[in-house]
Amino acid sequence: MNLLCRVVGTRIIRGDRRCECRHHGVGVVVSSSSSSSSPPSSPSSHQRSRRFSGHVVGGVVSVASSSSSSSSSRPHLRRRCYAVSPSNIIATHATGRVLNQRHHPHVHIHGEYAPNIHPPHAATCGDDYRVNARSTTTTTTTTTTTMMPPSSSCSFSSPLSTMASASFSYEGLSIYTSDRRGRGRMVSGCNDGNFSRWHFYHSSSFHTSPTSNDDGAKFVDSNNNNDKIKINSEIAHGGQDNDGMEPRFQDTELTTNSFLDVTSASSIVAGGPGGGDDDEGKNRDGNIIIARSREQSQSQPPTSPPPTTPPSVSKMLSLLYPEYKSLLAALGFLAVATSATMQFPHAIGQIIDILSSTSSRDIIDAYHSAYAPSSDGGGVPPMMDAIDGAASPIATTNLDDDDVQPQQRRLLEQHQLLQEEMRSIGLQLTSYFAVGAFGTFASSAIFDSTGERIGADLRKRLFAALIQRDLNFFAINRAGELANRLSTDVHEVVEHLVHNMAYFLYNLIRALTAAASMAVISPALTACISVPLPVLLGGCAAFFGENIRHYTGRQLDVLARSTHVATERFGGISTVLSFGQRGAEQRRYSAVVEASYGYARRVAIYEGAFWGSSYLVGHAALLSVLMLGSHQVLHGEISPGHLAGFCMYAIHLTDAVVELSQATGGFLRAQGSGGRLFDLLEGRDDPAVGGGSTTTTTTTTSTSTVDGCDDGIERDLAPLVAGAAATLPSSYDPTIRFEGVEFSYPTHPNRSILSDTTFTLRNGEMLAVTGLSGSGKSSIVSLLMRFYEPNAGRITLNGNDVRRLDVDWLRSQVGLVGQEPILFHASVYENVAYGRPDATRDEVVEACMAAGAHRFVLELPDQYDTVVGGRGANISGGQKQRLCIARALLTKPRILALDEASSALDGPTEKDILLRLRRLLESKENSISSILFITHKKSVLRACDRVLVLSKGKIVDAGDFGMLDDASGDQLKRLMEGNK
Ligand SMILES: Nc1ncnc2c1ncn2[C@@H]1O[C@H](COP(=O)(O)OP(=O)(O)OP(=O)(O)O)[C@@H](O)[C@H]1O
Numbered sequence: 001m002n003l004l005c006r007v008v009g010t011r012i013i014r015g016d017r018r019c020e021c022r023h024h025g026v027g028v029v030v031s032s033s034s035s036s037s038s039p040p041s042s043p044s045s046h047q048r049s050r051r052f053s054g055h056v057v058g059g060v061v062s063v064a065s066s067s068s069s070s071s072s073s074r075p076h077l078r079r080r081c082y083a084v085s086p087s088n089i090i091a092t093h094a095t096g097r098v099l100n101q102r103h104h105p106h107v108h109i110h111g112e113y114a115p116n117i118h119p120p121h122a123a124t125c126g127d128d129y130r131v132n133a134r135s136t137t138t139t140t141t142t143t144t145t146t147m148m149p150p151s152s153s154c155s156f157s158s159p160l161s162t163m164a165s166a167s168f169s170y171e172g173l174s175i176y177t178s179d180r181r182g183r184g185r186m187v188s189g190c191n192d193g194n195f196s197r198w199h200f201y202h203s204s205s206f207h208t209s210p211t212s213n214d215d216g217a218k219f220v221d222s223n224n225n226n227d228k229i230k231i232n233s234e235i236a237h238g239g240q241d242n243d244g245m246e247p248r249f250q251d252t253e254l255t256t257n258s259f260l261d262v263t264s265a266s267s268i269v270a271g272g273p274g275g276g277d278d279d280e281g282k283n284r285d286g287n288i289i290i291a292r293s294r295e296q297s298q299s300q301p302p303t304s305p306p307p308t309t310p311p312s313v314s315k316m317l318s319l320l321y322p323e324y325k326s327l328l329a330a331l332g333f334l335a336v337a338t339s340a341t342m343q344f345p346h347a348i349g350q351i352i353d354i355l356s357s358t359s360s361r362d363i364i365d366a367y368h369s370a371y372a373p374s375s376d377g378g379g380v381p382p383m384m385d386a387i388d389g390a391a392s393p394i395a396t397t398n399l400d401d402d403d404v405q406p407q408q409r410r411l412l413e414q415h416q417l418l419q420e421e422m423r424s425i426g427l428q429l430t431s432y433f434a435v436g437a438f439g440t441f442a443s444s445a446i447f448d449s450t451g452e453r454i455g456a457d458l459r460k461r462l463f464a465a466l467i468q469r470d471l472n473f474f475a476i477n478r479a480g481e482l483a484n485r486l487s488t489d490v491h492e493v494v495e496h497l498v499h500n501m502a503y504f505l506y507n508l509i510r511a512l513t514a515a516a517s518m519a520v521i522s523p524a525l526t527a528c529i530s531v532p533l534p535v536l537l538g539g540c541a542a543f544f545g546e547n548i549r550h551y552t553g554r555q556l557d558v559l560a561r562s563t564h565v566a567t568e569r570f571g572g573i574s575t576v577l578s579f580g581q582r583g584a585e586q587r588r589y590s591a592v593v594e595a596s597y598g599y600a601r602r603v604a605i606y607e608g609a610f611w612g613s614s615y616l617v618g619h620a621a622l623l624s625v626l627m628l629g630s631h632q633v634l635h636g637e638i639s640p641g642h643l644a645g646f647c648m649y650a651i652h653l654t655d656a657v658v659e660l661s662q663a664t665g666g667f668l669r670a671q672g673s674g675g676r677l678f679d680l681l682e683g684r685d686d687p688a689v690g691g692g693s694t695t696t697t698t699t700t701t702s703t704s705t706v707d708g709c710d711d712g713i714e715r716d717l718a719p720l721v722a723g724a725a726a727t728l729p730s731s732y733d734p735t736i737r738f739e740g741v742e743f744s745y746p747t748h749p750n751r752s753i754l755s756d757t758t759f760t761l762r763n764g765e766m767l768a769v770t771g772l773s774g775s776g777k778s779s780i781v782s783l784l785m786r787f788y789e790p791n792a793g794r795i796t797l798n799g800n801d802v803r804r805l806d807v808d809w810l811r812s813q814v815g816l817v818g819q820e821p822i823l824f825h826a827s828v829y830e831n832v833a834y835g836r837p838d839a840t841r842d843e844v845v846e847a848c849m850a851a852g853a854h855r856f857v858l859e860l861p862d863q864y865d866t867v868v869g870g871r872g873a874n875i876s877g878g879q880k881q882r883l884c885i886a887r888a889l890l891t892k893p894r895i896l897a898l899d900e901a902s903s904a905l906d907g908p909t910e911k912d913i914l915l916r917l918r919r920l921l922e923s924k925e926n927s928i929s930s931i932l933f934i935t936h937k938k939s940v941l942r943a944c945d946r947v948l949v950l951s952k953g954k955i956v957d958a959g960d961f962g963m964l965d966d967a968s969g970d971q972l973k974r975l976m977e978g979n980k
Pocket residue numbers: 475745746747748753771772773774775776777778779780819
């Protein structure tokens with residue numbers, strides 16, 4: 001599948017606007033402020049007349065042309081550029097292309113979304129990486145994609161033959177559409193008639209027409225095919241370039257059969273000619289534009305998860321494997337129940353044939369004329385007669401009676417034989433009923449409980465997978481959404497997978513038995529129904545099923561978002577109330593729920609269409625059977641009973657095939673729901689990103705102890721990280737050193753947070769790090785805890801690079817009290833003992849005393865058993881902080897790291913705690929060897945042995961608090977101005 005997308009008259013620039021348009025009057029020709037280098041290879045001369053350079057910048061496709069504005073007459077001039085998304089998860093490339101002489105040169109961008117590629121720090125320009133494309137990425141003829149390290153710049157060229165690619169997905173991409181006249185156009189097109197899609201995900205923004213009101217941004221699809229432009233992100237978010245103008249889509253123009261689906265935009269004016277502010281509109285060419293009205297759109301959450309690849313059938317079935325014994329047992333019962341059910345048509349056909357045969361009719365007529373009280377034909381129904389064996393006078397006639405005439409005797413005997421036959425069939429049917437009922441009960445019960453078992457296991461696996469993920473993962477994935485995956489998505493998968501499997505097998509057996517029975521009755525009739533029916537119904541299932549699967553996945557995504565919105569807003573209800581945002585929140589939630597309903601409605605429509613067409617096909621088949629069958633009956637080829645039995649089997653067959661296709665549809669739904677689950681289970685959506693990388697918290701399998709000294713320790717870090725599994729002997733010296741640490745957060749790899757940070761936290765020391773808000777103080781603690789890794793430099797504990805150490809062990813050595821005191825909905829005791837669930841009550845009390853919490857805990861209604869509420873809602877901020885300090889102390893850490901841990905404490909309480917901490921530090925019996933304070937408070941700074949002042953990620957002052965009086969303490973002095 002090829003894609004060629006042109007961005008015309010459009011600039012793609014960085015959000016921070018440092019990029020500039022290099023090419024006069026040209027659209028997407030932007031480069032960052034750094035220069036583009038020359039091509040690394042020598043392209044063939046006819047492809048060299050225009051050179052585009054690619055520049056990897058966080059979150060931006062940056063494409064630059066360094067040639068003059070004159071257009072080339074060569075229509076197929078292309079160069080490649082390479083770009084990486086902000087989180088470095090997209091490997092893509094772009095090409096420049098000159099379309100014709102008279103118009104602006106166009107730039108074609110085509111790319112591959114490869115989120116599971118880790119940033120190749122060591123990569124250099126031109127390095128090739130094979131991309132395991134996924135999601136919307138489709139077949140590509142370009143086999144390699146280059147990833148480049150952030151902030152490097154280079155230019156490339158490639159021959160035309162290597163071009164052509166796949167669909168185009170972006171996360172974190174900012175696109176500004178505007179040329180110098182304020183008229184931006186974004187053009188998507190496929191010259192070769194293939195299908196293309198544009199996807200913009202997470203935090204992408206589409207900024208339109210900054211300077212012009214009248215001729216807004218345009219999405220132009222110049223292709224004659226069904227291109228899709230899908231925008232699932234913040235669109236026209238009112239970026240800096242908008243000069244306060246309302247971003248618009250009103251002039252959006254789709255010139256061909258395009259489909260613009262703006263599913264989660266935050267600020268869109270719905271429109272297009274004919275669109276107005278409606279939910280849905282069509283432009284002049286009949287293109288569908290779906291966009292929300294402004295109010296709805298503004299209520300939309302800004303992000304949407306990237307698309308997932310539906311898991312393979314074998315992967316889905318692997319979920320069932322652990323329970324295969326139960327499933328086989330259920331299957332056995334199902335087969336029994338189905339076989340019993342399938343005896344009915346045969347028995348009924350038999351009854352009809354017996355009763356409608358000439359001899360039977362003669363016997364019945366003679367019997368009735370001889371014994372019936374009236375001649376109105378209203379005798380006792382023979383079947384009832386046979387089954388209950390009563391009522392009729394014939395039943396009371398004694399055949400041994402000498403008075404009975406021979407003719408009458410024969411009639412009575414024949415009639416009794418008939419009765420016997422009916423009775424035997426009746427008994428057979430009764431036993432089938434019983435067996436069928438038991439089989440149905442057993443199979444249903446086993447299937448249901450097995451389904452629940454599989455669901456429970458899946459939830460456990462998923463939770464275990466999620467809890468192992470690093471901090472960055474949770475920064476990107478919202479808690480409410482993840483919770484929803486655990487509940488709704490798992491339920492969907494189990495519901496559709498297990499129940500559909502049961503359904504599928506039941507109907508498969510039914511269809512096969514029916515087809516076999518039909519073949520026995522009439523092979524000719526069977527052939528005429530059993531060949532076209534599955535083909536037609538299978539076709540319906542394939543067509544509608546694909547859509548059902550797609551929209552089910554989307555619906556679940558949005559549903560997950562709605563859960564997140566609800567949980568987050570309920571969690572922050574006081575903020576919602578204090579800002580008077582109840583109405584806005586209601587609208588926000590309604591918008592998400594409406595979006596979910598939109599998808600659910602589509603699923604319902606496709607399901608309805610499927611059922612409708614199945615009904616049509618099924619009944620058409622039955623009708624033809626009846627017509628052909630009656631023809632055969634008339635010609636004496638089959639009996640009426642056979643025809644009746646055949647028709648009943650045909651109904652079973654039709655029904656079974658319809659349900660088989662529905663079960664297939666259900667399986668597709670399960671696949672749709674399972675895509676995201678498997679992504680999460682297998683870590684495919686891991687935000688592996690450049691800049692500062694995150695640390696995996698996966699528990700290492702084996703640990704070893706390294707020497708307590710620096711000697712002999714490998715300093716080559718790269719190989720150390722992978723197999724880090726060491727601990728230190730208990731007598732180690734807990735001196736911590738930051739050596740030339742450089743750091744930026746993975747989500748913003750180009751924004752330096754710490755640069756060349758070097759300091760030591762000595763054994764026995766109370767060290768304070770202070771500085772302006774946002775200067776990077778908390779980031780130091782995050783690095784120490786190995787929530788993130790430095791980009792450069794290293795952090796050592798007792799001279800050992802912390803990346804050599806087992807991460808769980810390392811964290812057990814540092815008692816962290818974070819800036820936000822987080823408590824769980826549990827008792828005081830359980831909260832304090834969280835890090836050491838085996839702690840005795842006395843130890844908990846002791847820790848609380850050390851943290852100055854004991855007294856207030858005793859005043860709580862149930863003292864240590866008082867439940868503190870979700871996030872500690874039932875106690876004060878200062879009390880929460882003290883419980884958090886107690887929790888950290890109870891784990892007996894060697895190093896205590898307190899990040900603004902006393903910010904909510906009153907002066908005397910804080911002073912008391914500082915004194916206790918000093919005593920703990922000096923006590924030989926206690927484990928704590930050093931304390932790191934992150935603080936703004938003068939009282940804390942004064943209590944510390946040394947103070948480091950951080951400014952913009954650099955340590956600018958260091959010394960004791962007394963440096964306030966020295967010239968050396970300039971920065972501290974400035975910081976302390978107005979500070980108590
Ligand atoms: N998870 C994150 N992802 C991206 N950027 C972050 C993240 N956490 C913090 N930052 C940014 O890093 C910078 C330093 O943050 P940090 O929390 O270290 O500052 P700080 O000095 O502790 O501030 P404060 O005194 O306000 O707590 C800030 O500009 C912040 O916006």
